[in-house]
Amino acid sequence: MIKNPERKLRVGIPRALLYYKFSDLWITFFEQLGAEVIISPETTKKIKDVAVRLAPDEDCYSTKLYFGHVMALKDKVDYLFIPRFGGRKKKYVGCPKFIGLAEVLRSMIPDLPEILMPHYNRGMDKHTRIGLLVRAFRLGKIFRNNPFVRIRAISKAFKAQKLHNKSMIIDEKTLQKWENSEVILNDFPIYTENERQLKIVLVGHSYVLNDPFSSLSIRSLLQGYGVDIITSEQIPRKLIEKQMAKLEYDIYFDFEREILGTIMHFIESKTVDGIIHLLIFSCGPDSIAGEIAARYSKRDPTIPLLQLVFDELTGEAGMRTRIEAFVDMLRRSIDEQVIFLTTQAHI
Numbered sequence: 001m002i003k004n005p006e007r008k009l010r011v012g013i014p015r016a017l018l019y020y021k022f023s024d025l026w027i028t029f030f031e032q033l034g035a036e037v038i039i040s041p042e043t044t045k046k047i048k049d050v051a052v053r054l055a056p057d058e059d060c061y062s063t064k065l066y067f068g069h070v071m072a073l074k075d076k077v078d079y080l081f082i083p084r085f086g087g088r089k090k091k092y093v094g095c096p097k098f099i100g101l102a103e104v105l106r107s108m109i110p111d112l113p114e115i116l117m118p119h120y121n122r123g124m125d126k127h128t129r130i131g132l133l134v135r136a137f138r139l140g141k142i143f144r145n146n147p148f149v150r151i152r153a154i155s156k157a158f159k160a161q162k163l164h165n166k167s168m169i170i171d172e173k174t175l176q177k178w179e180n181s182e183v184i185l186n187d188f189p190i191y192t193e194n195e196r197q198l199k200i201v202l203v204g205h206s207y208v209l210n211d212p213f214s215s216l217s218i219r220s221l222l223q224g225y226g227v228d229i230i231t232s233e234q235i236p237r238k239l240i241e242k243q244m245a246k247l248e249y250d251i252y253f254d255f256e257r258e259i260l261g262t263i264m265h266f267i268e269s270k271t272v273d274g275i276i277h278l279l280i281f282s283c284g285p286d287s288i289a290g291e292i293a294a295r296y297s298k299r300d301p302t303i304p305l306l307q308l309v310f311d312e313l314t315g316e317a318g319m320r321t322r323i324e325a326f327v328d329m330l331r332r333s334i335d336e337q338v339i340f341l342t343t344q345a346h347i
């Protein structure tokens with residue numbers, strides 16, 4: 001693609017994987033540098049079909065979808081932004097897929113626009129927080145020479161991300177209010193007069209929880225069944241770390257800590273009627289967290305745990321039936337004091 005100096009440079013960001021965690025940081029950064037940011041559209045069947053055709057078979061479903069989002073941007077932008085993200089904490093890692101994806105895409109699809117792939121891995125010696133700022137400063141030079149503009153862009157981007165985190169993660173007081181049905185944190189549940197309102201915690205990766213196509217619109221489905229939900233993304237970090245400290249071993253996958261800590265917290269606190277855990281087929285970190293969660297749940301089965309495994313073959317009808325049956329079971333279990341064991345379904 002020929003870059004025209006008369007117009008703003010266009011940066012494409014795929015609406016997939018870490019976009020759902022860091023979009024505010026990335027978008028603010030590039031916009032402050034005067035770039036036009038183009039986000040790929042919401043996942044559709046067309047995006048999925050392209051993705052499944054192109055991506056390596058052994059990739060997890062979420063990574064495959066990334067390919068479809070990249071293709072949706074390919075001819076519309078000057079640059080693609082695909083950071084190589086190792087982890088945001090010294091001791092813990094993200095997923096190896098996040099590190100290799102940019103290189104894999106570049107080698108598999110040769111006519112892609114230039115890929116901006118800054119590397120950050122807090123676990124590596126040179127990847128300190130200062131190092132991150134230096135990398136961002138250097139990256140900004142592609143768009144603006146002026147160092148003050150670049151410093152301001154970095155500062156505003158981190159502020160935007162801080163705000164995002166603050167609006168996403170609730171504090172313990174708010175959690176208590178939700179548990180006591182004093183506040184609704186997500187969509188208002190639709191229930192009939194005689195129907196008992198249920199509370200369910202929905203647990204999974206941000207790119208599954210927040211992508212209606214990936215999760216087959218599970219959130220609106222639950223809303224329609226009169227279920228008040230909270231998600232693992234919203235749970236106070238302190239509570240998650242408290243649960244993680246109870247394990248005899250350390251979980252090194254940062255995002256799985258959020259998932260597992262949430263499940264363990266609600267099994268212990270018993271402040272929800274049920275837990276739904278969304279897993280991705282062939283995801284290594286999920287298979288570890290899924291197994292530990294199932295064992296915890298079996299040890300104390302008072303709060304039923306439903307684990308649903310998603311991939312490109314997952315059908316909406318199968319999922320709907322599972323959810324309906326689970327919700328129905330929960331309503332009966334409250335009335336009849338029945339105890340259910342963990343169910344795992346590949347739908």
Ligand code: SF4
Binds near residue numbers: 060061062282283
């Ligand atoms: S954590 Fe799992 S679902 Fe996410 S990219 Fe890695 S393998 Fe895929």
